[in-house]
Amino acid sequence: MSAIDSLLENNARYAERFSNGDLPVAPARRVAIVACMDARIDAAALLGLQAGDAHVIRNAGGVVTDDVIRSLTISQRLLGTREIMLVHHTDCGMLKFTDTELKDEIHEDAGVRPAFAMGSFEDLEESLRASIARIEASPFLPHADAVRGFVYDVASGRLREVT
Amino acid sequence: MSAIDSLLENNARYAERFSNGDLPVAPARRVAIVACMDARIDAAALLGLQAGDAHVIRNAGGVVTDDVIRSLTISQRLLGTREIMLVHHTDCGMLKFTDTELKDEIHEDAGVRPAFAMGSFEDLEESLRASIARIEASPFLPHADAVRGFVYDVASGRLREVT
Numbered sequence: 001m002s003a004i005d006s007l008l009e010n011n012a013r014y015a016e017r018f019s020n021g022d023l024p025v026a027p028a029r030r031v032a033i034v035a036c037m038d039a040r041i042d043a044a045a046l047l048g049l050q051a052g053d054a055h056v057i058r059n060a061g062g063v064v065t066d067d068v069i070r071s072l073t074i075s076q077r078l079l080g081t082r083e084i085m086l087v088h089h090t091d092c093g094m095l096k097f098t099d100t101e102l103k104d105e106i107h108e109d110a111g112v113r114p115a116f117a118m119g120s121f122e123d124l125e126e127s128l129r130a131s132i133a134r135i136e137a138s139p140f141l142p143h144a145d146a147v148r149g150f151v152y153d154v155a156s157g158r159l160r161e162v163t
Numbered sequence: 164m165s166a167i168d169s170l171l172e173n174n175a176r177y178a179e180r181f182s183n184g185d186l187p188v189a190p191a192r193r194v195a196i197v198a199c200m201d202a203r204i205d206a207a208a209l210l211g212l213q214a215g216d217a218h219v220i221r222n223a224g225g226v227v228t229d230d231v232i233r234s235l236t237i238s239q240r241l242l243g244t245r246e247i248m249l250v251h252h253t254d255c256g257m258l259k260f261t262d263t264e265l266k267d268e269i270h271e272d273a274g275v276r277p278a279f280a281m282g283s284f285e286d287l288e289e290s291l292r293a294s295i296a297r298i299e300a301s302p303f304l305p306h307a308d309a310v311r312g313f314v315y316d317v318a319s320g321r322l323r324e325v326t
Binding site: 009038054066071075079102105112 | 165172176186190191194203207228230233238241246260269273274282311320322
């Protein structure tokens with residue numbers, strides 16, 4: 001059985017006991033989370049989010065890319081969020097390669113070199129500060145002042161703020 | 164108290180009972196989920212994911228953008244995932260505006276017009292098929308054949324496959 005088929009069986013059980021079918025589209029806590037895609041991060045569990053509470057945006061690294069600015073623009077302008085919480089984490093895969101290494105590997109394997117940045121970084125705190133700066137510099141976000149960055153420790157489950 | 168401060172209190176309680184501190188970075192089920200950022204979607208709960216099971220990538224709409232291709236490239240090439248599951252959903256905010264409307268509003272308010280697509284769409288199934296096609300056409304993904312698209316019904320909690 002494929003992994004997806006197994007997850008669909010889980011979903012059938014979830015739907016049987018589902019009871020939150022009438023929540024509004026706008027997030028109740030008016031907050032958007034931007035976190036890494038890492039498999040060890042259960043965003044709802046580690047933040048105690050209930051269904052309907054917050055937008056959750058995730059990509060490789062949890063870095064603020066153009067696509068994250070797009071998502072945050074929609075989150076703030078159309079769906080009323082006011083705060084942004086960035087979550088990077090210890091032992092992140094993005095710390096373990098360089099853009100040049102990965103592009104070389106892809107070039108050799110696929111014959112095409114990605115034109116886009118792969119988003120690797122060397123320092124979690126620096127990457128968080130760069131992501132915060134990208135949000136603050138965006139002309140598209142009406143609420144770019146309430147953004148805070150955190151490192152999630154995958155060994156302890158605890159968030160630490162980076163200032 | 165800010166929403167973020169409240170979530171940090173939740174995290175302190177989470178960390179007190181945390182017990183999954185030694186999971187590997189590579190996802191155990193070798194699957195990457197691409198889902199909408201919608202606040203009503205608890206990706207781990209609705210798929211029965213355990214910590215360490217799967218990459219979770221999310222943005223406005225759950226559409227496959229360049230940034231999603233970037234994340235999937237890292238997921239497959241560096242962290243061993245093999246299947247991709249796309250999740251759009253009913254009552255999605257992306258169905259309720261057009262790119263032109265939102266860009267006009269931003270232009271008027273901020274004095275700058277976004278050069279990037281906002282990602283709105285008119286039909287969930289068409290958008291899913293377009294996202295699947297983008298994955299299949301990418302030269303960067305070594306495992307672009309095992310991608311499946313689903314609509315999550317926010318009223319029932321149930322996934323429906325789009326073929």
